[in-house]
Amino acid sequence: MDFSSKLLENAVYEISQLPGIGKRTALRLALHLLKQPKDQTSALSNSLLKLREEIKFCSNCHNISDVVLCEICANPKRDESIVCVVEDIRDVMAIENTGQYRGLYHVLGGRISPMEGVGPQNLTIDSLVNKSKEGIIKELIFALSSTMEGDTTNFYIYKQIEGMGLKTSTIARGIAVGDELEYADEVTLGRSILNRVPFENSLKLG
Amino acid sequence: MDFSSKLLENAVYEISQLPGIGKRTALRLALHLLKQPKDQTSALSNSLLKLREEIKFCSNCHNISDVVLCEICANPKRDESIVCVVEDIRDVMAIENTGQYRGLYHVLGGRISPMEGVGPQNLTIDSLVNKSKEGIIKELIFALSSTMEGDTTNFYIYKQIEGMGLKTSTIARGIAVGDELEYADEVTLGRSILNRVPFENSLKLG
Numbered sequence: 001m002d003f004s005s006k007l008l009e010n011a012v013y014e015i016s017q018l019p020g021i022g023k024r025t026a027l028r029l030a031l032h033l034l035k036q037p038k039d040q041t042s043a044l045s046n047s048l049l050k051l052r053e054e055i056k057f058c059s060n061c062h063n064i065s066d067v068v069l070c071e072i073c074a075n076p077k078r079d080e081s082i083v084c085v086v087e088d089i090r091d092v093m094a095i096e097n098t099g100q101y102r103g104l105y106h107v108l109g110g111r112i113s114p115m116e117g118v119g120p121q122n123l124t125i126d127s128l129v130n131k132s133k134e135g136i137i138k139e140l141i142f143a144l145s146s147t148m149e150g151d152t153t154n155f156y157i158y159k160q161i162e163g164m165g166l167k168t169s170t171i172a173r174g175i176a177v178g179d180e181l182e183y184a185d186e187v188t189l190g191r192s193i194l195n196r197v198p199f200e201n202s203l204k205l206g
Numbered sequence: 207m208d209f210s211s212k213l214l215e216n217a218v219y220e221i222s223q224l225p226g227i228g229k230r231t232a233l234r235l236a237l238h239l240l241k242q243p244k245d246q247t248s249a250l251s252n253s254l255l256k257l258r259e260e261i262k263f264c265s266n267c268h269n270i271s272d273v274v275l276c277e278i279c280a281n282p283k284r285d286e287s288i289v290c291v292v293e294d295i296r297d298v299m300a301i302e303n304t305g306q307y308r309g310l311y312h313v314l315g316g317r318i319s320p321m322e323g324v325g326p327q328n329l330t331i332d333s334l335v336n337k338s339k340e341g342i343i344k345e346l347i348f349a350l351s352s353t354m355e356g357d358t359t360n361f362y363i364y365k366q367i368e369g370m371g372l373k374t375s376t377i378a379r380g381i382a383v384g385d386e387l388e389y390a391d392e393v394t395l396g397r398s399i400l401n402r403v404p405f406e407n408s409l410k411l412g
Contacts, residue, residue, distance in 0.1 A: 014249050018250075031294065033257070034257070048250065066213060
């Protein structure tokens with residue numbers, strides 16, 4: 001693309017560095033900002049700068065937080081003996097939205113993926129293993145995505161904490177509520193039959 | 207969405223103000239920036255701020271430019287008697303890419319659209335009419351999109367410059383090069399028959 005303005009070219013280049021945004025979309029976004037009041041652009045820029053400069057991570061669960069100990073870890077009503085291991089803050093938000101979980105979290109910051117150059121040392125696994133040694137945690141719930149990388153990460157952590165006497169579990173895989181059986185994939189359907197639950201349980205959940 | 211951090215919430219809100227970007231995508235972009243070096247975020251923020259603060263519009267054609275008179279208008283080799291009327295800088299870039307046009311441009315900044323609250327006074331139509339009065343321009347090429355708004359804008363300008371003795375034309379509508387006839391819409395195909403060109407012309411263009 002040939003730009004008539006260096007300023008525009010720079011802005012388009014920087015926007016197009018974001019994932020999933022190409023040069024054309026970047027140009028459309030830049031032109032949109034030019035049509036809006038200057039306040040909008042400065043608010044956007046400042047919020048990004050502030051986010052990147054001032055963000056903190058909870059010292060206990062490594063979740064994004066504005067303070068040293070996040071709201072969830074600081075809440076005395078939460079059960080600190082159960083820890084749900086997740087990839088990132090989006091998973092915490094998703095589980096919190098269900099309102100069904102009263103334990104704490106541990107945010108890994110990704111999953112082991114040699115293809116993308118992410119090894120165990122890039123994640124917060126050491127911190128999880130150290131926490132587990134303290135004896136407060138009784139159960140770890142693995143809630144990583146069920147991909148090869150997710151399974152590898154689960155297994156790596158499982159090996160690290162083996163022999164500490166912790167209960168480990170993974171979230172149930174099965175047919176989504178409201179889904180039709182005929183469209184489910186075989187692996188999911190197979191697991192949902194093997195891991196069937198007493199009918200009375202589903203009555204209780206409504 | 208419940209955020210564990212006000213900083214993150216603000217950034218997601220500001221990003222989601224951009225067109226075509228929802229809250230989920232905004233969160234994904236914000237988390238991406240957090241994983242990248244701080245330089246990337248500051249480069250992005252600064253380029254946006256600089257763009258919005260320092261951008262200029264060419265005093266002649268209203269195209270985006272870093273200087274008072276844009277490169278195209280300042281080029282003595284361009285034919286200033288022909289002016290191509292377009293909606294925005296993307297159209298200028300598209301036509302410049304063809305390498306077929308040696309005249310100047312006039313960037314309207316949009317098209318007349320009462321539905322979106324855009325009237326003739328919001329565009330650079332007055333400036334175009336004033337330029338036309340000076341007698342240097344011999345031909346106006348309307349290259350707006352062929353929608354109701356585009357046609358309305360063409361017609362409005364046409365009425366304003368009526369009687370000034372200017373030649374007016376619109377870019378040819380027809381079947382795109384490489385397209386199959388059977389998939390073309392009726393209006394386009396109809397126009398391409400009515401506005402057929404001598405076969406020798408297509409031989410010259412190769």
